[in-house]
Amino acid sequence: MSAVSERRERERAQRHRLIVTAARELAESEGWDAVTTRRLAERVEYSQPVLYSHFAGKEAIVGAVALEGFGELAARLGGARREAPEPGRAALHAVCGAYLDFAEAHPALYQAMFHLPNDLRFASDETPAPMRACFDEFVHCFRPDGRPELFAEVTWSALHGMAVLSDTARVRREEQAERLDLLVARLADAP
Amino acid sequence: MSAVSERRERERAQRHRLIVTAARELAESEGWDAVTTRRLAERVEYSQPVLYSHFAGKEAIVGAVALEGFGELAARLGGARREAPEPGRAALHAVCGAYLDFAEAHPALYQAMFHLPNDLRFASDETPAPMRACFDEFVHCFRPDGRPELFAEVTWSALHGMAVLSDTARVRREEQAERLDLLVARLADAP
DNA sequence: TGGATTGGCTAGCGATGCTAGGAACGATAG
DNA sequence: CTATCGTTCCTAGCATCGCTAGCCAATCCA
Numbered sequence: 056m057s058a059v060s061e062r063r064e065r066e067r068a069q070r071h072r073l074i075v076t077a078a079r080e081l082a083e084s085e086g087w088d089a090v091t092t093r094r095l096a097e098r099v100e101y102s103q104p105v106l107y108s109h110f111a112g113k114e115a116i117v118g119a120v121a122l123e124g125f126g127e128l129a130a131r132l133g134g135a136r137r138e139a140p141e142p143g144r145a146a147l148h149a150v151c152g153a154y155l156d157f158a159e160a161h162p163a164l165y166q167a168m169f170h171l172p173n174d175l176r177f178a179s180d181e182t183p184a185p186m187r188a189c190f191d192e193f194v195h196c197f198r199p200d201g202r203p204e205l206f207a208e209v210t211w212s213a214l215h216g217m218a219v220l221s222d223t224a225r226v227r228r229e230e231q232a233e234r235l236d237l238l239v240a241r242l243a244d245a246p
Numbered sequence: 247m248s249a250v251s252e253r254r255e256r257e258r259a260q261r262h263r264l265i266v267t268a269a270r271e272l273a274e275s276e277g278w279d280a281v282t283t284r285r286l287a288e289r290v291e292y293s294q295p296v297l298y299s300h301f302a303g304k305e306a307i308v309g310a311v312a313l314e315g316f317g318e319l320a321a322r323l324g325g326a327r328r329e330a331p332e333p334g335r336a337a338l339h340a341v342c343g344a345y346l347d348f349a350e351a352h353p354a355l356y357q358a359m360f361h362l363p364n365d366l367r368f369a370s371d372e373t374p375a376p377m378r379a380c381f382d383e384f385v386h387c388f389r390p391d392g393r394p395e396l397f398a399e400v401t402w403s404a405l406h407g408m409a410v411l412s413d414t415a416r417v418r419r420e421e422q423a424e425r426l427d428l429l430v431a432r433l434a435d436a437p
Numbered sequence: 438t439g440g441a442t443t444g445g446c447t448a449g450c451g452a453t454g455c456t457a458g459g460a461a462c463g464a465t466a467g
Numbered sequence: 468c469t470a471t472c473g474t475t476c477c478t479a480g481c482a483t484c485g486c487t488a489g490c491c492a493a494t495c496c497a
Binding site: 438439440441442443444445446447448449450451452453454455456457458459460461462463464465466467 | 468470471472474475476477478479480481482484488490491492493494495497
């Protein structure tokens with residue numbers, strides 16, 4: 056491969072990143088409704104069709120943002136668990152708290168990950184690594200005897216429900232900490 | 247008011263119902279993406295603008311379907327709880343099972359209630375009665391000492407998370423019963 | 438029977454996601 | 468240095484979306 060085409064590929068990768076970050080910023084500042092292909096193209100200072108030379112469609116762009124979100128979430132959860140590395144109540148509380156904080160701090164990102172139609176596939180062999188990493192953080196909060204995966208699924212479900220019901224004002228946000236404490240108290244391995 | 251205008255008002259109310267049920271049927275058979283104002287108008291054999299003489303917009307139509315869903319869900323949860331009228335584990339298991347069954351049996355309806363943009367407002371004074379009724383069914387599964395509302399919120403959150411993660415294939419559906427058992431075992435008042 | 442009112446329709450607006458087709462650019466061979 | 472060839476990217480447009488303006492006809496009251 057020539058140096059020229061290497062440079063071009065590098066530039067292409069840069070533009071790929073530019074599109075993803077522009078979509079994310081636009082969604083975070085004005086909501087996903089504002090992320091139209093036209094506005095996104097204007098933002099990256101290219102015409103509309105170049106988006107389609109990088110992504111199969113809008114769903115793929117949302118998927119790329121969502122994948123970025125899963126990476127950051129995995130990092131946050133991992134950081135929280137390193138504060139309490141042993142399975143048990145403290146670990147679970149730290150990880151669950153980090154999860155809810157993330158969802159509340161990055162609502163647009165969270166929507167891309169769970170609400171919006173995107174092209175990510177779950178619970179299959181080709182599940183992207185960052186998503187598995189998120190799940191594994193929950194798994195490691197429970198002792199390997201017992202059934203850590205089952206507990207992790209229930210934990211994740213409950214947190215997701217709390218996050219989305221809180222985001223859409225179906226439950227009061229002020230009491231989120233109490234709900235978190237209750238959930239952890241009931242699900243965590245002792246101690 | 248004359249008999250003539252009474253008849254017209256009756257016919258209007260009929261057409262109102264017709265629109266809501268047509269929207270629901272279309273969503274259940276082909277998904278909400280297929281529910282466009284044009285297809286809906288064609289289905290009820292009127293032109294597009296008549297929809298807007300009944301509803302403020304598409305969100306209001308979705309909201310009407312969602313409200314219908316909350317009514318049916320409240321009935322299902324109430325029926326389940328009447329099988330085990332005392333607060334406790336049996337009541338909670340029955341109600342939670344009915345909730346998950348409902349979400350799995352009526353995915354389009356469930357989407358209208360929780361996923362899609364609609365014009366229903368929650369956690370406020372004007373929360374529609376069927377929605378309060380759903381919540382109250384969870385509350386009554388817990389003893390009035392303790393904190394039944396808090397437990398109800400966590401329960402509902404967990405169920406919602408399980409329903410949506412299962413619907414979008416983020417967790418395996420086959421293990422839903424195990425998750426349900428675990429959730430109930432951990433949250434229910436003894437016995 | 439004539440004039441006002443109401444109700445529904447046709448037609449169209451702006452915006453959406455996405456695509457075809459050609460223009461202009463840059464790399465390479467003579 | 469020039470001519471050719473690919474590639475890249477833009478202009479323009481399609482079908483469809485939610486929604487609305489404005490007219491036409493049927494209906495109601497005098």
